[in-house]
Amino acid sequence: MIAAKVIDKIWATRKADSLIGLKFMLVEVIGGIDAGRLMIAADSIGAGMGERVLVCTGSSARKMLDRNDAPIDAIIIGIIDEDCTF
Amino acid sequence: MIAAKVIDKIWATRKADSLIGLKFMLVEVIGGIDAGRLMIAADSIGAGMGERVLVCTGSSARKMLDRNDAPIDAIIIGIIDEDCTF
Amino acid sequence: MIAAKVIDKIWATRKADSLIGLKFMLVEVIGGIDAGRLMIAADSIGAGMGERVLVCTGSSARKMLDRNDAPIDAIIIGIIDEDCTF
Amino acid sequence: MIAAKVIDKIWATRKADSLIGLKFMLVEVIGGIDAGRLMIAADSIGAGMGERVLVCTGSSARKMLDRNDAPIDAIIIGIIDEDCTF
Amino acid sequence: MIAAKVIDKIWATRKADSLIGLKFMLVEVIGGIDAGRLMIAADSIGAGMGERVLVCTGSSARKMLDRNDAPIDAIIIGIIDEDCTF
Numbered sequence: 345m346i347a348a349k350v351i352d353k354i355w356a357t358r359k360a361d362s363l364i365g366l367k368f369m370l371v372e373v374i375g376g377i378d379a380g381r382l383m384i385a386a387d388s389i390g391a392g393m394g395e396r397v398l399v400c401t402g403s404s405a406r407k408m409l410d411r412n413d414a415p416i417d418a419i420i421i422g423i424i425d426e427d428c429t430f
Numbered sequence: 431m432i433a434a435k436v437i438d439k440i441w442a443t444r445k446a447d448s449l450i451g452l453k454f455m456l457v458e459v460i461g462g463i464d465a466g467r468l469m470i471a472a473d474s475i476g477a478g479m480g481e482r483v484l485v486c487t488g489s490s491a492r493k494m495l496d497r498n499d500a501p502i503d504a505i506i507i508g509i510i511d512e513d514c515t516f
Numbered sequence: 517m518i519a520a521k522v523i524d525k526i527w528a529t530r531k532a533d534s535l536i537g538l539k540f541m542l543v544e545v546i547g548g549i550d551a552g553r554l555m556i557a558a559d560s561i562g563a564g565m566g567e568r569v570l571v572c573t574g575s576s577a578r579k580m581l582d583r584n585d586a587p588i589d590a591i592i593i594g595i596i597d598e599d600c601t602f
Numbered sequence: 603m604i605a606a607k608v609i610d611k612i613w614a615t616r617k618a619d620s621l622i623g624l625k626f627m628l629v630e631v632i633g634g635i636d637a638g639r640l641m642i643a644a645d646s647i648g649a650g651m652g653e654r655v656l657v658c659t660g661s662s663a664r665k666m667l668d669r670n671d672a673p674i675d676a677i678i679i680g681i682i683d684e685d686c687t688f
Numbered sequence: 689m690i691a692a693k694v695i696d697k698i699w700a701t702r703k704a705d706s707l708i709g710l711k712f713m714l715v716e717v718i719g720g721i722d723a724g725r726l727m728i729a730a731d732s733i734g735a736g737m738g739e740r741v742l743v744c745t746g747s748s749a750r751k752m753l754d755r756n757d758a759p760i761d762a763i764i765i766g767i768i769d770e771d772c773t774f
Binding site for chain 4: 689690691719720721722733734742744745746747748749751752763765766767768769771772774
Binding site for chain 5: 550
């Protein structure tokens with residue numbers, strides 16, 4: 345997984361039917377040599393703007409959705425505690 | 431997923447049989463440290479030249495096709511709204 | 517797999533239900549051109565702070581967990597012996 | 603997928619039994635920030651030296667082979683048309 | 689797949705049970721912009737120190753093992769012939 349910060353929402357009216365109802369967030373990787381990488385992750389946990397999140401990528405990202413057939417390769421799986429000072 | 435811009439079409443007359451009928455677009459990653467990365471993505475949503483799109487990569491990319499056995503590792507899954515100012 | 521060093525713990529109170537009970541460690545890639553890359557890996561082997569570990573990524577990462585449906589893309593699969601001088 | 607140029611053949615007499623009969627080509631990524639990356643891709647389409655090809659990576663790469671159990675993570679899935687001027 | 693050189697062995701006494709009996713080699717990517725990347729790959733083909741090998745990554749890496757449930761994301765699948773001058 346990677347640690348990232350939620351920096352924006354992504355709106356896509358035209359999209360695959362299996363994605364309807366999913367929220368998409370723009371996240372920016374925090375720390376290390378990948379800092380500044382942007383990714384778009386689905387969110388089913390209710391992450392807010394500016395929060396630090398755990399993002400799971402790849403086929404495992406689908407495991408959190410009810411619909412395992414959605415074309416999703418990244419999802420927010422947790423909110424990093426505010427007092428977690430890594 | 432990554433945000434990318436459609437910059438060209440790719441034509442391949444000789445290709446795997448399971449790819450016949452699919453459109454392939456050259457897309458360029460937008461923003462962050464990966465900006466300028468080129469990828470070729472299948473398109474089943476009708477993305478137009480210059481549009482900003484959501485691209486799903488990896489095994490999840492096959493989930494949007496009827497034919498789950500196509501050798502596809504990237505697909506356009508949505509068009510980012512024009513007034514989405516990320 | 518990659519060789520990495522455990523440098524911190526990650527706490528996430530709000531997370532996917534299937535992740536409850538799992539420990540998450542911040543690891544830093546050791547050696548080569550990826551040195552300094554940060555990743556968050558689940559740990560089911562009891563790795564300690566500062567230890568050098570083997571991290572498996574991708575869908576294979578789920579193979580070590582009882583619950584194959586957890587949204588996990590990286591896991592600590594072994595502790596590199598202290599006297600292993602690579 | 604990525605666009606790449608076939609630059610050499612790779613010979614490996616000692617290899618996994620499930621790979622016997624497969625051709626392996628050294629390809630170099632074309633264009634963008636990944637230009638110059640080298641990959642080895644299986645070829646079941648008859649790509650020639652110097653041709654520009656479409657390469658599919660990851661688990662999807664196995665979808666083009668009869669033998670789905672071969673340890674293959676990259677395969678040439680098409681030849682880019684010569685008059686395709688991207 | 690990537691071409692890499694075997695540069696060391698990795699010893700890990702404490703590891704996942706499903707990994708017992710597997711050999712782990714430290715390999716360094718050869719050529720291109722990824723030259724110098726280090727990876728740890730399982731070896732079931734008997735690669736020797738200094739040999740150039742083909743490494744398969746991702747979920748496909750498990751396809752060469754009898755035990756498909758091992759948490760393995762990279763494996764040596766062949767030895768590049770010594771007289772192969774790429």
